[in-house]
Amino acid sequence: MILSRIGLGLLTLLVVSIVIFVLTQILPGDTATSVLGQNATPETLAAFRHELGLDRPAALRYLAWLGGVLHGDFGVALTNKQDIVEVLGPRFRNTLFLAGYAALMALPLAVGFGILAAIREGRLTDRLANIVALLAISMPEFFVGYLLILNLSVNHEWFPSLATVGTDTPFGERVWAVTLPAVTLTFLVTAHMLRMTRNSVLSTMSTAYVEMAFLKGLSRARVVTRHALPNAASPVISVIALNLAYLVVGVVVVENVFTYPGVGQYMIDAVSKRDVPVIEACGIVFAGVFITLNTFADVMAIVLNPRLRHPR
């Protein structure tokens, strides 16, 4: 069961790689035209294409590329001949760092307040948690980002406005630099997880076995922690996985606002230059993160289900 889930994840990844490849082929123009410009003669274009291997059939190019990927080789960028892995590696680490930081803030916040809201359903805590979370998700991320920059770095100078970090930036400094974008991301993802946690706990709170637990004279705290929460976990985990994936994949705008050297910026750059190998590499990395996290959530759902854990 778990193995088939993982297999399905890998298959999805393969399909995604094909889709990305095909889509980049459909895009108007190619690397040669965008690098050499409108004035290039057909002969130079052809020569350049031949040099880059663009004159080979698409299927062949795809297969060659796929073989490389399987060996951990994403090839070289067409535009500047840099090895993609070398550029992508540190950037991906940066992205993961930012996402991890945001997740560390958003997760406890969302789950904690979600449970609290469920326990105090309809009361002030519940409404406040919901309203604040909704407000946060309703504001565009660049707006939140600039708002934070204005207040916390321009007016008060507590945090830097630019999250420029290098590979040699020390950890403490790195954390400090990345705080504002991380907070911005937290704004984005908390609401969804909070609401899901709240609703999932609430729906288990209305089951017959929770009523039974109350009728056994258990305290509210015990009913929630022993009877409601464990059974509310599965849907929450899948939403958390989706949001964590979004933290990695959806950071493009935030990276731009704070000029953070992550994967998102690299990818946008590549798209504007039709640098197919780079786009593909970024796409595969993003898809990989997405699929890994979702597969993880699925596996957790299987593991958490007593019916599957303890077959008859």
Place this chain on the structure above:
Amino acid sequence: MADDRILCLEKLRVETIAGRVLVDDVDVELKRGEILGLIGESGAGKSTIGLASMAYARAGMRITGGTITLAGTELRASTALYRRHTRGKSIAYIAQSAAASFNPGMTLMDQVCEAPVVHGVMGRAEAEVYAKKLFRTLQLPNPDTIGDRYPHQVSGGQLQRVMAAMAMSCRPDVIVLDEPTTALDVTTQIEVLALLRDLIAEFGTAGLYITHDLAVVAQIAHRIMVLRHGKTIECGDTVQILEHPRTDYCRALVNERRDAEHLTLSVPDRAAPPILRVRDVTAGYGTAAAARNAVAVVKNASFDLAKGETLAIVGESGSGKSTMARIVTGLLPRWSGDIELAGKSLPPALGRRPNDILRRLQMVHQMPDTALNPRQTLAQIIGRPVALFFGRGRAEVRARVLELLRLVGLPEEFADRKPGQLSGGQKQRVCIARALAAEPEVIICDEPTSALDPLVAEEVLKLLKGLQDRLGLAYVFITHDLGTVRRIAHRTAVMLKGEIIAQGPTEQIFSPPYHPYTEKLILSVPEMHTTWLDEILQKRGGAAGLVAGAAERPAEVTPAARAAAADAGAVAETERMAAREVLGEGRGAAGLEALQTEVRNLKGMMEI
């Protein structure tokens, strides 16, 4: 006298938050060791009273008046903490659906031991020892290890017994039993009923026994209180209520039950060729191609249905009777065999059947609540098949809808109402009207009355019978209730484990010589006298024999084998386990729920 009373509710009043009165000035007195039966239809407030005696109100309800005195202490005036500590410890609850009332993620032992440990009655080790003793008393298989299982790993009847053990885990003074056997099959029901009765007697516990079934409560209660619309109608000694009910309402309830014990229909003239012929039909879940791995749910079933005739298909849950309905309607394509409607073979799958066949074969479902689109008016619901099958204009459709409403005994004004504004019985009438709108020849009725209160169900049965006489309809009537069968079916087919093991005129099926399984089914239906349970237990050689022989054994068991099993307790135990393996019995809550959900989904699809 006063010391004798363990639980006392005076002028109890429960309202919804919106102010609707659910329980209106009800007085309940319960002496130590006494069992009081609370009887009533749905909405009579009996469960609300049961919960209120624990000073508990469900979400959206409030206890607004009266006193609740448990063992000399008034609960409403006590602190919340005190109330909490009486629950589970001094007064315990057994719910209707054991499957839903156990936390799916905790072992049974963890759940049974929770209350005694939390209330400080016993330590965990002691509680486990005590729980195992209770398991043994309740004749659960493998009492020493069954506690390590999860709820989905034991059968419904076993789970209900584990819940009884959970309720008794703190040796409470009072136990509230809220329809504890209603969700069980008849054959399992007597077994659980007998064990509950013995358990309560053994511990001298007082009990509030809530049920809608007079015959069941007659076996266990010393006194009966009849409730309706939140008010006490009549309260008295069990024998008095059964033999000499004082109020009209009680008389109606008692008579309805008595009617169910008599046969009312005889076989009509069978000169007519069958309208529906089912021959050697086999089907199951999964496709025929995958049949090698899949299990056939219905095997080699054959029956005929003549015009104007009712064929009842009876059996316990899991016997394949509802699957039979799905096969005939094409919701579940048959793997093999043939189904003919008026001499023409039907395509197996619903999607391949032409409109005209769909029209001639209609269905009425068990749950009218879920079978009607809550956002459509009755005119839309009933008018849809009229427009679909006959392509009539607006005015004509409207006229036909009103005609159909009259036909099923609903006022014409209902045409513009939505299902939410109707009662359960009225909704079922709408379902029948919708089926009739297609002017069918055959209607498959899948437990159409089992979700309804007895008196309402009786009215619906009368309606169905009247329509049959007038329109010459043929019914395939699927039910688990033999009382219903006696009242409506000309002929009966008994299903066991996917096979039709006996069929014939109802009269013949219900008179000796019986097929052994039919006999077991018939004997399992409680009768309206207080000594029935004892008689049946005696007939079967005591509770051990009952459990081993009757409830869980396949039909081939002869009385001799049953007696032998009763003699050798240990042998019976092993046999029982083996039988359970064979039966795949207690497929458990998980499978059942999944199946029900799936059936609901498919039903939903057909509505569209």
